[in-house]
Amino acid sequence: MSSGIRLLRKDWMAAVLFLAPSLIGFSVFYLIPFATGLIYSFQDNTIDGTFVGLDNYQAVLSSGSFRKAAANTLLFTGVSVPLLIALSLCFAHLLNRRLFIRNWLQTAFVLPLVVPVASIVMMWQILFDWNGTLNVLLEHLHMGRMDWMKSEWSMVVLAVVYIWKNIGYNIILFLAGLQSIPKDYYETADIEGASGLHKWLHITWVYLTPTMFFVVLMSIINSFKVFRETYLIAGDYPHDRIYMLQHYMNNMFMSLNVQKLTAAATLMVAGILLFVSVMLMMERRFRSFME
Amino acid sequence: MVLFRKVALTVVMSIFALAMLFPILVTFSNSLMTESEIDYNYHLIGKMINVAAGEKNGFINLKLIPDWVSLSQYGEVLVHKPLFLHMFWNSVFMVLPIIIGQVVAASLAAYAFAKLRFWGREKLFVVYLMTMLMPFQVTLVPNYIIADKLGLMNSTAAIILPGIFSAFGVFMLRQFMLHIPYSYLEAAKMDGAGQLRIFYSIMLPLIKPGMAALTVLLFVDNWNMVEQPLIFLEDAFKQPLSLYLSRINEGARGVAFAASALYMAPMVLLFLYAESYFIEGIQLSGIKG
Numbered sequence: 001m002s003s004g005i006r007l008l009r010k011d012w013m014a015a016v017l018f019l020a021p022s023l024i025g026f027s028v029f030y031l032i033p034f035a036t037g038l039i040y041s042f043q044d045n046t047i048d049g050t051f052v053g054l055d056n057y058q059a060v061l062s063s064g065s066f067r068k069a070a071a072n073t074l075l076f077t078g079v080s081v082p083l084l085i086a087l088s089l090c091f092a093h094l095l096n097r098r099l100f101i102r103n104w105l106q107t108a109f110v111l112p113l114v115v116p117v118a119s120i121v122m123m124w125q126i127l128f129d130w131n132g133t134l135n136v137l138l139e140h141l142h143m144g145r146m147d148w149m150k151s152e153w154s155m156v157v158l159a160v161v162y163i164w165k166n167i168g169y170n171i172i173l174f175l176a177g178l179q180s181i182p183k184d185y186y187e188t189a190d191i192e193g194a195s196g197l198h199k200w201l202h203i204t205w206v207y208l209t210p211t212m213f214f215v216v217l218m219s220i221i222n223s224f225k226v227f228r229e230t231y232l233i234a235g236d237y238p239h240d241r242i243y244m245l246q247h248y249m250n251n252m253f254m255s256l257n258v259q260k261l262t263a264a265a266t267l268m269v270a271g272i273l274l275f276v277s278v279m280l281m282m283e284r285r286f287r288s289f290m291e
Numbered sequence: 292m293v294l295f296r297k298v299a300l301t302v303v304m305s306i307f308a309l310a311m312l313f314p315i316l317v318t319f320s321n322s323l324m325t326e327s328e329i330d331y332n333y334h335l336i337g338k339m340i341n342v343a344a345g346e347k348n349g350f351i352n353l354k355l356i357p358d359w360v361s362l363s364q365y366g367e368v369l370v371h372k373p374l375f376l377h378m379f380w381n382s383v384f385m386v387l388p389i390i391i392g393q394v395v396a397a398s399l400a401a402y403a404f405a406k407l408r409f410w411g412r413e414k415l416f417v418v419y420l421m422t423m424l425m426p427f428q429v430t431l432v433p434n435y436i437i438a439d440k441l442g443l444m445n446s447t448a449a450i451i452l453p454g455i456f457s458a459f460g461v462f463m464l465r466q467f468m469l470h471i472p473y474s475y476l477e478a479a480k481m482d483g484a485g486q487l488r489i490f491y492s493i494m495l496p497l498i499k500p501g502m503a504a505l506t507v508l509l510f511v512d513n514w515n516m517v518e519q520p521l522i523f524l525e526d527a528f529k530q531p532l533s534l535y536l537s538r539i540n541e542g543a544r545g546v547a548f549a550a551s552a553l554y555m556a557p558m559v560l561l562f563l564y565a566e567s568y569f570i571e572g573i574q575l576s577g578i579k580g
Contacts, residue, residue: 011407011408011409011486012407012408012409012410014403014407014485014486014487015403015407015408015409015412016409017486017487018399018400018402018403018407018486018490019399019400019403021395021396021399021400022396022397022399022400022456022461023400025396025452025455025456026419026422026456026458028437028452028456029434029437029452029453029456030422030430030453030456030457030458031418031422032433032437033430033433033434033436033437034422034425034429034430034433036432036433036436037429037430037432037433040432040433046432046436091304091307094300094303094304095304097300098293098296098297098300099297099300099301099304100297100298100301101301101305104308105301105304105305105308107563107566108308108309108311108312109307109308109311110562110566110569110570111311111312111315111559111562112311112314112315113511114511114555114558114559114561114562114569115314115315115555115558115559116514116515116533116554116555116558117515117517117533118515118517118532118533118534118536118537118551118554119318119536119550119551119552119554119555120314120315120318120551120555121536121537122318122544122547122548122551123314123317123318124314125336125337126317126333126336126351126353127353129335129336129337129351130337131335131336131349131350131351132336132350132351133350133351133353135350136350136351136353139350164311164314167311168311169573172570172573172574173573173574173577175574176574176577177577211577214577215577217424218577221423221424224426225426227426227428227518228515228517228518231517231518232517232537245426245428246426246427246428249428249429249431250428250431253428253431253432253435253522258432261428261431261432262432265428265429265430265431268426268429269425269429272424272425273421273424276421276424
């Protein structure tokens with residue numbers, strides 16, 4: 001007993017030493033900024049500010065451009081994330097079948113993940129410009145041109161770019177999930193004469209669920225990173241349809257409106273945390289259900 | 292029949308794979324065109340054509356195979372545009388310290404999270420995880436103020452230091468260490484080795500693949516940096532290559548493809564060389580510990 005406690009205390013001291021470098025830096029560059037931002041969002045001024053309650057939040061929530069940005073971000077994440085997941089699950093299944101050159105194919109799907117955004121911007125311009133290649137195709141089909149980046153279609157373009165970049169990441173995760181399902185589950189189901197759909201729903205889907213939680217989370221995080229592409233293609237003020245929360249925050253920063261920026265940031269974080277907690281709750285339910 | 296299905300599926304998947312590779316292939320093939328050919332093909336990008344004023348309606352002309360294979364773009368970028376190489380090295384000297392620093396700091400912290408028992412371990416780890424979810428813009432202002440207070444403004448340290456301490460490395464290496472059984476460490480403990488000794492001579496050799504995977508993932512992520520230098524580095528001379536390219540696309544279109552190809556080449560080569568580590572790293576981070 002006493003030796004156990006001593007061991008724990010020893011662990012504790014070692015833990016402090018091991019954690020110190022990381023924790024100090026992490027606090028200075030992540031925790032403290034986040035806490036400070038939270039405080040700013042309730043004050044009227046960053047220097048000697050007074051507490052103003054929810055005024056900043058009220059201002060942000062009633063601002064047209066914030067609402068537009070929030071709606072766009074929600075819409076983009078809400079549509080492109082499920083689409084990405086469905087597509088990557090589909091391709092993971094196909095890559096998991098009997099195939100020639102499977103490793104080459106997998107490499108091709110993952111490669112876009114490592115291609116830096118800035119080096120591919122020129123390519124997106126060529127495809128989606130008013131005089132661009134996609135419009136050449138449309139013209140051939142006698143459908144007339146489309147101003148891709150300056151219309152409602154701009155969000156579709158972003159979704160394509162997002163899926164192109166991130167599909168490989170999800171495919172890898174799903175492949176690992178698929179390959180961890182024991183083969184004999186399927187064999188047993190075969191003997192019992194289960195249909196393909198039945199097997200998928202009752203074996204594949206159930207055993208992929210833990211992977212699915214992680215994929216959903218990562219896909220959402222990555223959907224926020226699409227800002228880089230949008231920014232490099234369309235600049236500070238893109239078409240209304242792709243004006244995202246990050247644009248809003250960036251522009252608030254440029255105009256030195258710290259109150260609105262921190263309030264908007266806190267709202268966004270609150271949204272993310274709410275979603276993550278719901279996911280974690282569902283995951284816990286699922287785990288207790290499996291046991 | 293089985294063979295036929297296998298061939299058919301391979302063909303279908305190859306078409307999709309080519310579509311995925313298309314932008315990359317175009318970039319490399321177009322980087323071998325002469326500047327005048329690029330200009331001829333793509334001068335209509337971003338141009339509004341006024342048909343009423345008698346201008347001819349046209350399209351850009353996406354081409355895969357150059358008329359003449361030429362290295363003139365590369366020559367132009369590497370020799371006549373000194374800023375390019377300068378910013379290339381800026382990128383390198385920004386990414387390397389981040390990788391080295393993060394691998395060191397994160398492997399130490401990950402060991403504590405994975406193998407040492409202390410009060411509040413799980414809660415603190417969740418806090419680390421939460422920061423991974425937040426977009427960069429969320430802590431923009433306080434980050435700016437802290438960088439200012441520490442005297443880091445307009446210095447690459449304002450980018451390198453936060454890069455070193457991002458939570459991702461701690462998260463990934465912890466996942467990796469959880470797979471290493473306690474029994475390996477117990478034996479050394481019996482022999483009276485201290486934690487630092489156990490970490491250094493037992494844990495570190497075992498997590499080498501994890502560190503390699505982290506290195507690749509960090510390289511990819513930081514090579515791609517856009518937001519941070521935009522805010523913290525006013526001085527164009529200090530900025531990384533990503534920002535150079537966003538400007539070159541507007542101006543000197545003739546060399547944009549070669550510049551892009553040179554920018555993505557290190558990533559593509561690193562990926563092809565270390566693909567198994569890369570994939571292992573991603574899969575490991577997805578497995579629940």
